[in-house]
Amino acid sequence: MDRFEDDGSESGPFLEVDNLSTGFPTPRGVAQAVDGVSFKLERGRTLGVVGESGSGKTVLSRSVMNLLPKYAIKSGSVRFRGREISSLSDRDMRAVWGTEMAMVFQDPMTSLNPVKRVGVQITESLNYHLNQKGKDADETALALLRSVRIPEAQRRLREYPHQLSGGMRQRVSIAISLACGPRLLIADEPTTALDVTVQAQILDLLQAQQRDRFMAMMLITHDLGVVAGRTDDIAVMYAGRVVEKAPTKILYRNMKMPYTEALIRSIPKV
Ligand SMILES: Nc1ncnc2c1ncn2[C@@H]1O[C@H](COP(=O)(O)OP(=O)(O)OP(=O)(O)O)[C@@H](O)[C@H]1O
Ligand SMILES: [Mg+2]
CATH class of the missing domain: 3.40.50.300 (P-loop containing nucleotide triphosphate hydrolases)
Structure with a gap:
């Protein structure tokens, strides 16, 4: 599927969730974790x-x-930008x-890779999703770290997650979530x-x-x-x-x- 074109021709709500249900099988039947949820955003x-x-x-x-x-076990509908x-x-x-769509998780330690430098984790995502490489990707990564207000961003790019405070780690994982817009x-x-x-x-x-x-x-x-x-x-x-x-x-x-x-x-x- 191609990246959706932003040509202004979308109709309907941006995100429309209708009667969404999700259950998990258990020995005693299906445990309904989400039960008929509808909303628009x-x-x-x-x-x-x-x-x-x-x-x-x-x-x-x-x-x-x-x-x-x-x-x-899922039923119901999720329409995003006019598509199911x-x-x-x-x-x-x-x-x-x-x-x-991107997600920010509770614990940045689980969403970040502990054995990869922060900068590499961002540029990999830019490379994979946007085909940005080399210097371009490095510059975007630096701009992203600055945009999430990480001090000494240049130096942080070369650090590993464990070298950062919890708050800094969450800023990095937010930067990664935002990387591809x-x-x-x-x-x-x-x-x-x-x-x-x-x-x-x-x-x-x-x-x-x-x-x-x-x-x-x-x-x-x-x-x-x-x-x-x-x-x-x-x-x-x-x-x-x-x-x-x-x-x-x-x-x-x-x-x-x-x-x-x-x-x-x-x-x-x-
Ligand atoms: N992968 C899974 N397999 C089986 N049951 C699950 C699974 N994930 C969640 N559940 C069950 O679905 C229900 C809803 O869980 P969920 O994690 O969505 O709750 P939550 O509102 O996010 O709670 P919390 O505030 O603790 O994060 C729970 O009863 C949970 O045990
Ligand atoms: Mg939860």
């Missing part, structure tokens, strides 16, 4: 997805990305991953592994990048405090379902579900 907009541990946030984001284990992608093969998805960024608990002061910096960075690049973003967290000032809309998940969805401002003013109130009460007061 436009370009340049941000959706917060909140819910307690095990409510299906990660499985939802992986279902949207078409990044599930083979044994997962939920039935595409891994081979076809490779034209989408990285360049169209995705239009949709899914950040799954991007700050949970970091301490509180660094959390805010990384969230600010994601927000700034989302705005500068006019990306759509799904920001996934179990913490309503994280998405409060940083998303346009919030979907609250419980047991695989979206139980409440509203523009962020309205959700905080007028919660329908006691579950959502409980999530808000659980925000630690710093």
Whole structure:
């Protein structure tokens, strides 16, 4: 599949998820991790997805990305820029991953390769997806590290992940996610592994990048405090379902579900 052309002729929503369900086989039948989820997301907009541990946030984001284990049982539709992608093969998805949709994971130590220098990890991706090589790729990598505000970027390019702090590592993995200019960024608990002061910096960075690049973003967290000032809309998940969805401002003013109130009460007061 070719990279989608941005010719302005797309019709319909940027991302439209309809009645998406994902289950996993167990000896006692199928465990439904995502259960009939529907939502729309436009370009340049941000959706917060909140819910307690095990409510299906990660499985939802992986279902949207078409990044599930083979044994997962999936139904429903994911339309991205006017095309149904939920039935595409891994081979076809490779034209989408990285360049169209990218993910930032909770723990940068698992998404970064520990035995490769930071610079190489970025240039490999540029090479693979955009066919950028040599000096061009080196320059792009440096610009990317600067854009995620890594001090002494030139020197950092030659370092290994373990030589960086946790916050710096997450900045690097964000740089890698942004390398090929995705239009949709899914950040799954991007700050949970970091301490509180660094959390805010990384969230600010994601927000700034989302705005500068006019990306759509799904920001996934179990913490309503994280998405409060940083998303346009919030979907609250419980047991695989979206139980409440509203523009962020309205959700905080007028919660329908006691579950959502409980999530808000659980925000630690710093
Ligand atoms: N690969 C898998 N195989 C089988 N079951 C899975 C798999 N991945 C997730 N599940 C199950 O799906 C349900 C939803 O899990 P998920 O990881 O989406 O929750 P979550 O909301 O992201 O939780 P957390 O906040 O802890 O990250 C859980 O019951 C989980 O055990
Ligand atoms: Mg999760």
